[in-house]
Every structure is written in C-alpha cells, then in structure tokens.
Amino acid sequence: MSEVQQAFEAVVTQIEHDPAFADIEVVTHSIGRRGAGLALTLTIDRVGGVDIGSCERVAAHVNDALESCPEPYSLEVESAGLERPLLRPGDYQRFAGKNARIVTTLAIGGAKTHRGALRGVVGTNVELHTPSGTLPIPLAAIRSANLEYDPRADLAANKRERKRNG
Known part of the structure; x- marks a missing residue:
C-alpha cells in the first residue's frame, strides 16, 4: 500500500471518530487509479443534507493530511445523494419510514427486487412494508439497497411542515 493510500485510510478513520466531524457520516470511500496517480473518492452524508461547505x-x-505525500492523487468528496446506499444495519433503522429498493441474492416472496417503506431491523431481518404486507428480508441476503426518492411524498411532507410552522 502506498503512502497516499495509508494516509487516506488513516484520515478516513479519523474523520469517522473526530468530534469536529460529528455531523458527517462517511458512507463509502475508495481508492483507484487515474493516469499516473491515485483517484481518492469519499462519499459522505449529513443529517439535513450535504452542502458544498460540508464537502x-x-x-x-483530507488534503491537509495528505500534504506531505509525494505521490500524485486526485480527491473527490461527494454527497451520498437522495437515493443513498444502505450499507449497515443502522442505516435501515435510521431511515425507517423512508422508501427503499432492496435487491437480494435469493428470491424472497418470489422476487429478488423489493420496494417499500423501511420499518427497521428486527433480529437479523430488515422489515420492509410493501403493498402486500410486511416482508422480512435477511440482512445476509441483501445484495444492494438504497433509498428511493419520492418527490410527491417529499412535497406532501414539506406542505405539512409549512402548515405546522404557520
């Protein structure tokens, strides 16, 4: 592992535990090659959304931490987005009530792709409320999962919020 790779891994771990970055969640990070240097990507999230200032x-x-590294690199810090991936059991709890798309490694209820509202985690299963009822999906059977943005639901929630705040 190169000096830049080691320093990048260390600074990512530091961001995850530093109180100065308590409002930032590191969703994913990756190291790849781009030309003669490394391409470092850090995907972040934040309650209330990621803005340019957060990035x-x-x-x-990260650049300050990598300043002394001689190897060339490019750094991209990006938002996880409205349809962010769900990677950890805590993600399913945190986003309970939100719409999600879950792809499984095996057919559950006759399908591998499931859409519905997250209900959270019960034991080793993610509970997803679908039109046909609540579907338990084993965490171990999840290939990929992400939130699904619904502009109509977002608009309705904003209207309720405006009414409540007068």
Missing part, C-alpha cells in the same frame, strides 16, 4: 470542509481536512 469543502472534508476535502480541506
């Missing part, structure tokens, strides 16, 4: 703050911190 700039994280990028500045």
Whole structure:
C-alpha cells in the first residue's frame, strides 16, 4: 500500500471518530487509479443534507493530511445523494419510514427486487412494508439497497411542515 493510500485510510478513520466531524457520516470511500496517480473518492452524508461547505470542509481536512505525500492523487468528496446506499444495519433503522429498493441474492416472496417503506431491523431481518404486507428480508441476503426518492411524498411532507410552522 502506498503512502497516499495509508494516509487516506488513516484520515478516513479519523474523520469517522473526530468530534469536529460529528455531523458527517462517511458512507463509502475508495481508492483507484487515474493516469499516473491515485483517484481518492469519499462519499459522505449529513443529517439535513450535504452542502458544498460540508464537502469543502472534508476535502480541506483530507488534503491537509495528505500534504506531505509525494505521490500524485486526485480527491473527490461527494454527497451520498437522495437515493443513498444502505450499507449497515443502522442505516435501515435510521431511515425507517423512508422508501427503499432492496435487491437480494435469493428470491424472497418470489422476487429478488423489493420496494417499500423501511420499518427497521428486527433480529437479523430488515422489515420492509410493501403493498402486500410486511416482508422480512435477511440482512445476509441483501445484495444492494438504497433509498428511493419520492418527490410527491417529499412535497406532501414539506406542505405539512409549512402548515405546522404557520
């Protein structure tokens, strides 16, 4: 592992545990090759959404940590987005009530792709409320999962919020 790769892994771990970045969640990070250098990608999330300032703050911190590394690299800090991936059991709890798409490694209820509202984690299963009822999906059987953005539901929630706040 190169000096840049080691330093990048160390700074990602530091961001995950540093109180100064308590508002930032590292969703994923990756190291690849781009031309003669390395391509470093850090995908982040934040309650209330990621803005340019969040990305700039994280990028500045990473660049400072890698400043002494001689190997060329490019750094991209990006938002996980509205349809962010769900990677950890805690993600399914945190986003309970939100719509999600889950792809499984084996057919469950006759299908490998499931859409519905997350209900959270019960034991070793993610519970997904679908039009045909609540479907338990074993965590071990999940190939991929992500939130599904529904603009109509978002619009309705914003209207309710405006009414509540007068």
